[in-house]
Amino acid sequence: MKELPSSGSFSVRWHHRVLTCRDAFTDSGAELAQLFGDSSSPARVLCVLDGGLTKAAPALPDRIAAWAQTQSDRIDLAGTPLTVPGGEQAKNDRTVFDQVVRAIHDRRICRQSFVLAVGGGAMLDAVGLAAATSHRGVRLVRLPSTTLSQADAGVGVKNGINAFGAKNLIGTFAPPWAVVNDATLLPTLTDRDWRAGLSEAIKVALLKDESLLIDLEHAAVALQNRDLDVMERIATRTADLHVAHIVHGGDPFEISRARPLDFGHWSAHQLEQMTGFRLSHGDAVGIGLMIDLHYAALALGGSQSLVRRVASCLQSLGFPLCCDAMSDHDRLLDGLERFREHLGGAMAITMVTEPEHSQEVSSIDRDVMRQAIELTVRRGGEQMSRTG
Amino acid sequence: MKELPSSGSFSVRWHHRVLTCRDAFTDSGAELAQLFGDSSSPARVLCVLDGGLTKAAPALPDRIAAWAQTQSDRIDLAGTPLTVPGGEQAKNDRTVFDQVVRAIHDRRICRQSFVLAVGGGAMLDAVGLAAATSHRGVRLVRLPSTTLSQADAGVGVKNGINAFGAKNLIGTFAPPWAVVNDATLLPTLTDRDWRAGLSEAIKVALLKDESLLIDLEHAAVALQNRDLDVMERIATRTADLHVAHIVHGGDPFEISRARPLDFGHWSAHQLEQMTGFRLSHGDAVGIGLMIDLHYAALALGGSQSLVRRVASCLQSLGFPLCCDAMSDHDRLLDGLERFREHLGGAMAITMVTEPEHSQEVSSIDRDVMRQAIELTVRRGGEQMSRTG
Numbered sequence: 001m002k003e004l005p006s007s008g009s010f011s012v013r014w015h016h017r018v019l020t021c022r023d024a025f026t027d028s029g030a031e032l033a034q035l036f037g038d039s040s041s042p043a044r045v046l047c048v049l050d051g052g053l054t055k056a057a058p059a060l061p062d063r064i065a066a067w068a069q070t071q072s073d074r075i076d077l078a079g080t081p082l083t084v085p086g087g088e089q090a091k092n093d094r095t096v097f098d099q100v101v102r103a104i105h106d107r108r109i110c111r112q113s114f115v116l117a118v119g120g121g122a123m124l125d126a127v128g129l130a131a132a133t134s135h136r137g138v139r140l141v142r143l144p145s146t147t148l149s150q151a152d153a154g155v156g157v158k159n160g161i162n163a164f165g166a167k168n169l170i171g172t173f174a175p176p177w178a179v180v181n182d183a184t185l186l187p188t189l190t191d192r193d194w195r196a197g198l199s200e201a202i203k204v205a206l207l208k209d210e211s212l213l214i215d216l217e218h219a220a221v222a223l224q225n226r227d228l229d230v231m232e233r234i235a236t237r238t239a240d241l242h243v244a245h246i247v248h249g250g251d252p253f254e255i256s257r258a259r260p261l262d263f264g265h266w267s268a269h270q271l272e273q274m275t276g277f278r279l280s281h282g283d284a285v286g287i288g289l290m291i292d293l294h295y296a297a298l299a300l301g302g303s304q305s306l307v308r309r310v311a312s313c314l315q316s317l318g319f320p321l322c323c324d325a326m327s328d329h330d331r332l333l334d335g336l337e338r339f340r341e342h343l344g345g346a347m348a349i350t351m352v353t354e355p356e357h358s359q360e361v362s363s364i365d366r367d368v369m370r371q372a373i374e375l376t377v378r379r380g381g382e383q384m385s386r387t388g
Numbered sequence: 389m390k391e392l393p394s395s396g397s398f399s400v401r402w403h404h405r406v407l408t409c410r411d412a413f414t415d416s417g418a419e420l421a422q423l424f425g426d427s428s429s430p431a432r433v434l435c436v437l438d439g440g441l442t443k444a445a446p447a448l449p450d451r452i453a454a455w456a457q458t459q460s461d462r463i464d465l466a467g468t469p470l471t472v473p474g475g476e477q478a479k480n481d482r483t484v485f486d487q488v489v490r491a492i493h494d495r496r497i498c499r500q501s502f503v504l505a506v507g508g509g510a511m512l513d514a515v516g517l518a519a520a521t522s523h524r525g526v527r528l529v530r531l532p533s534t535t536l537s538q539a540d541a542g543v544g545v546k547n548g549i550n551a552f553g554a555k556n557l558i559g560t561f562a563p564p565w566a567v568v569n570d571a572t573l574l575p576t577l578t579d580r581d582w583r584a585g586l587s588e589a590i591k592v593a594l595l596k597d598e599s600l601l602i603d604l605e606h607a608a609v610a611l612q613n614r615d616l617d618v619m620e621r622i623a624t625r626t627a628d629l630h631v632a633h634i635v636h637g638g639d640p641f642e643i644s645r646a647r648p649l650d651f652g653h654w655s656a657h658q659l660e661q662m663t664g665f666r667l668s669h670g671d672a673v674g675i676g677l678m679i680d681l682h683y684a685a686l687a688l689g690g691s692q693s694l695v696r697r698v699a700s701c702l703q704s705l706g707f708p709l710c711c712d713a714m715s716d717h718d719r720l721l722d723g724l725e726r727f728r729e730h731l732g733g734a735m736a737i738t739m740v741t742e743p744e745h746s747q748e749v750s751s752i753d754r755d756v757m758r759q760a761i762e763l764t765v766r767r768g769g770e771q772m773s774r775t776g
Contacts, residue, residue, distance in 0.1 A: 006406075020389070112733035247398050343499060
């Protein structure tokens with residue numbers, strides 16, 4: 001076997017740009033338009049909106065059309081905004097993916113043109129996959145519209161849809177052109193969706209920044225009272241830690257290493273599947289963190305006081321700590337293998353023992369994990385009996 | 389608008405490895421197995437075969453199974469090889485894509501496991517998209533089984549399927565783990581498929597290496613007589629020039645620039661579409677080269693003797709220089725706009741005026757292009773009346 005002389009290595013450079021603003025399409029409208037390029041010729045932009053968002057904010061499509069008009073030296077809106085279903089159903093089949101690919105084709109969006117997607121994490125995942133694969137990649141600007149997507153997936157470099165019963169089976173790594181976190185998209189969220197980003201905030205705080213955990217503990221009342229300034233601060237800090245991991249962590253496309261940012265997620269993903277996504281991702285992550293913190297305390301000498309501290313914090317933010325599906329230990333534990341398969345290679349689960357102290361474990365003692373699940377359920381049950 | 393402190397640039401490094409061998413699964417079997425990793429634990433491998441190939445070489449699946457058995461310290465074959473349809477139908481809908489994604493899921497292929505795809509360019513494109521998007525990318529080893537795929541697309545970093553009537557509408561850039569060009573896969577090809585890689589060889593010779601053009605001119609009789617050594621030499625040189633462009637050309641994912649390697653392809657793609665893919669890609673590229681060489685001679689002062697030289701070379705290799713669809717100038721010229729859309733941005737067509745001398749043009753004089761089409765048809769007609 002002979003290697004061609006020209007075989008060799010090459011690098012591709014990406015710029016990952018995440019910004020924050022308020023009132024993206026009005027007060028920040030000029031700055032938003034500038035992200036799409038210079039004013040020599042307007043950028044062609046297909047706008048895709050999350051149906052859940054437009055239901056809560058029916059004036060949004062008109063606001064976007066008005067923005068495009070005032071910024072017409074930079075923005076050439078390709079038809080009226082396309083509204084697609086939001087929530088997990090956006091990525092549970094190929095309907096949204098196909099709608100967006102077809103619109104990219106019909107409305108003549110090319111590799112130098114843009115998709116502007118405004119919505120929650122699931123919708124951004126499906127639209128992102130369509131943008132990343134149409135013409136092998138058109139430019140994507142994301143405006144995540146939930147606390148969860150502003151703190152976590154919406155500011156990352158991945159997309160995906162579910163297939164054959166497997167979460168995110170089909171997807172790519174595709175850095176967006178830009179991400180804009182607009183806090184003024186958040187006030188219409190339900191309570192469940194309002195808190196959803198906060199379990200991811202706790203996760204990243206446990207992994208990387210205890211001061212964020214302290215901030216969350218102190219801010220619980222304000223957050224329960226839906227203080228937008230506080231939420232914006234928490235989401236921005238969480239997003240920044242997430243982006244730092246991607247930009248400075250050395251393996252943005254997860255080629256060689258497992259994913260520390262998936263702490264607590266093996267059980268969260270499995271519980272979402274088991275409940276047919278009735279359990280939200282935010283709530284599932286809260287439970288997932290508790291299970292793995294209990295495990296770390298039982299099996300790895302992790303801090304017991306940290307377990308109590310995080311449980312209190314989650315509860316004060318309104319998170320449930322148990323759900324019925326947790327009684328099926330066997331099926332829940334199957335999530336470990338599913339998680340390994342999706343990441344690939346040997347098992348590698350990140351466990352936190354103290355704030356900012358984590359380790360990767362390559363095997364899980366299933367009996368101890370059952371105990372961890374039970375302890376999480378017990379604490380959750382106490383909470384329910386106190387509140388119920 | 390405020391940028392997050394962690395926003396910034398990152399690079400991802402890829403290794404693009406293309407090798408040549410004979411009898412990959414027997415004489416070169418040990419070296420092939422070594423590509424899949426070290427012998428500490430065998431790599432899990434899903435093998436996908438082109439149905440056109442297994443029809444011509446029915447012993448291939450057994451040969452691969454035997455190879456995996458003798459290399460069992462390195463190779464863990466995930467079930468019997470999956471055979472999928474080859475040819476353009478492989479990428480004209482999502483059947484093959486879905487079959488492969490489902491097999492990756494069912495047979496537990498993870499991001500550290502492999503898909504080994506053996507087949508022609510269209511099949512490799514569809515299987516490659518499935519591999520690149522399943523779990524956001526499992527490792528792909530390609531064995532292109534045609535002269536066209538060994539010389540051109542099979543050694544590149546792209547994949548794609550057609551959708552909504554548009555060629556390669558859905559695809560990604562995804563460097564394969566390795567590509568192995570095995571000349572012993574070629575002798576069963578039909579005459580049309582045997583010559584198909586040679587128009588791409590002429591293309592790359594015109595752009596980058598006149599000595600390859602001279603080699604092709606001298607080798608015409610041997611190639612018509614199906615001399616495998618000569619074909620291997622031509623395909624290897626063509627592949628090497630193609631890979632050099634990717635690895636050393638500075639824009640492997642075509643983010644900023646148009647594609648010089650698409651010389652002659654705007655009309656080739658359109659003629660394939662217009663004929664419902666009855667015209668092969670190889671034959672279409674031959675015609676496409678002639679059209680653009682004529683255009684360059686008429687509009688850009690290109691060499692007339694080069695036009696005659698390439699026409700003679702194509703004809704001596706058995707290529708037709710015209711087809712019925714060329715009489716519909718308007719529809720053929722629509723291919724210019726389709727091509728621009730797929731690449732994105734302003735029109736940028738590469739034109740060759742002398743060997744190794746090309747220029748990018750940003751507009752096309754449609755009347756002159758009609759003449760160029762007519763001149764190509766006329767030469768092709770003379771050829772047909774001489775041979776018919």
